[in-house]
Amino acid sequence: MREAAQRLVDVRARMRELERTHSTLRGAVGGNGGGYVAGDLGAVRGELAAAATELAACLETLEELGVQVKDADAGLVDFPARREGRPVLLCWRLGEDEVAYWHDLVEGFAGRKPVDWAE
Numbered sequence: 134m135r136e137a138a139q140r141l142v143d144v145r146a147r148m149r150e151l152e153r154t155h156s157t158l159r160g161a162v163g164g165n166g167g168g169y170v171a172g173d174l175g176a177v178r179g180e181l182a183a184a185a186t187e188l189a190a191c192l193e194t195l196e197e198l199g200v201q202v203k204d205a206d207a208g209l210v211d212f213p214a215r216r217e218g219r220p221v222l223l224c225w226r227l228g229e230d231e232v233a234y235w236h237d238l239v240e241g242f243a244g245r246k247p248v249d250w251a252e
Contacts (some may be wrong), residue, residue, distance in 0.1 A: 141191040141195070144187050145188065147184055148184045148188065152181070154177050155181060158177060207226025209225075211224050211236075224242065234249050
């Protein structure tokens with residue numbers, strides 16, 4: 134799961150770079166060209182499409198594991214669980230060593246509380 138979350142974050146970062154490049158190229162090609170050609174724009178569009186396909190595959194992999202992706206840019210995911218008989222979400226973010234937090238279904242990340250695995 135950690136590898137899929139890392140790949141998700143990496144792909145999203147690359148997509149943001151490509152989106153900025155696409156915007157710059159679109160403006161340049163639409164103006165006087167700025168030394169760029171329409172082929173440059175097409176290449177970026179192709180790379181964006183490939184990245185979108187890879188992003189979808191990462192999301193599918195995580196969903197198959199029962200993971201709910203909450204923030205693809207940060208690698209923030211939740212896992213459905215039960216605590217004291219009620220549904221909650223275990224919460225993990227890329228960079229954390231283990232799943233160590235939980236929150237109610239409506240609280241989200243801001244409402245994270247430490248897991249007491251001894252309970």
